[in-house]
Amino acid sequence: MSWISGPLLAFDLETTGTDVETDRIVTAAVVRLEADGSVSAELTWLLDPGVAIPEQASAIHGISTERAREHGLPAAAAIEEITRAVADGLRSGTPLVVMNARYDLSLLDRECRRYGVDSVSERLGDAPSPVIDPLVIDKHVDKYRKGKRALHALCAHYGVRLDDAHDARADAVAAARVVRRMAEKHRPVGAMPLEELHGLQVRAAAEQSLSLQAYLRRTADPAAVVEPAWPLVPRRREPAA
Template sequence: MQLNLKNPLVIFDLETTGMNIASDRIVEISYLKVSPNGKEECKTLRLNPEMPIPPQSTEIHGISDADVADCPTFVEVAKNLAKDIEGCDLAGYNSNRFDIPLLAEEFIRADVDIDLMKRKFIDVQTIFYKKEPRTLSAAFKFYCDGDLENAHSAEADTRATYEVLKAQLDRYEDLENDVNYLSKFSSFNRNADFAGRIVLDDNDEEIFNFGKYKGQKVADVLKRDPGYYGWILQGDFTLHTKKVITNVKLRSFNK
């Protein structure tokens, strides 16, 4: 089944130095841009993360420090990458919890102003887990009746994700071929930040989703405990989480 698109859809996958959204970096990004008319464009960029790649990460994706020594940094490609994905909805495998938050962090570090929160996100892993909880290789076998070769290669995983998404639409009649629907279905929470530390309630107000103030409104907590804001800014939270909380704080000053 072909996707019913109103906006271009970018299916992407990252290979990184590790799994810490706040501190790890991208070493490879591959993205498949699918236009509403069905046209497909695929690009793969290998990047110098400007930090050592841990051996355990190299064991997974096969990319070493030597492989990226002469590659551009994210800062050098950030503007062109932002231009490529501007106005596009995003899809990936475990992308809502990892790839999109990490990509947003890299854009913030590069001082590139792109508001990914305005886009729709489809997480193929979430759809898969809700329907058939397994790995991407198993998903490809289950939905596409094939073996995923070169798993953990960004381009192979990207194309497999795209094929699985189309096959999911073919298999499940209750899945609507609509990006808005798929974005909502592949999300567990309505996040205000990419890391899911802050969520939105039914009135679109920001709520803490962690710590001692979990379940309480961010604006109320910042008024009641101003020091908590400073603790967050100094803590091991993502730049985007800090940005969202700062915006809530600034908004209260303007009231």
């Protein structure tokens, strides 16, 4: 039976910025979707990230520093709950859909380190798997298509409705529905066993990073480096004492 005929767990974050090493989680969602695309369970969080939320980030997801401080959960407690929900889902064998997984999963990993919480990898004894990333798969199966690859663009291309973009729950649901449509259109992806699909994405993400790095070195920065690891960017080594 193909994985598209079973449930999917979708995960999404909205954050203070785009740096996995320094930025913080503001909202999060873990949503279970059944084979027909319906939502059967969901968990959502609003956090007080412990830092001011930049205006640029607030303009995207709509959460101000004041709102997060007044209504958000303490970050450490919320990070524990989010990480447990992601790890429990993967432990059950349900594939985890994450748009641009190397960002969301790496940022969650760094938040765990920040607050002394066991990471997803530590709970599972290995890196998160199986993960399904619509961004990586779309770039692999439709390499030369022009245009943007952000979630709203993928939704438009694959005919998936996206209401309330940049709401963590809405984005998680849309990502899971997009990846099902993608797998239906590109049947070899839908027929692939999850372990093979995960491995394919590891290789594809590395190839995509190498291609982007080569482009940047030609056009912008001769020293540009684009991280090839997926779905989790390795933690930076601590400087020697």
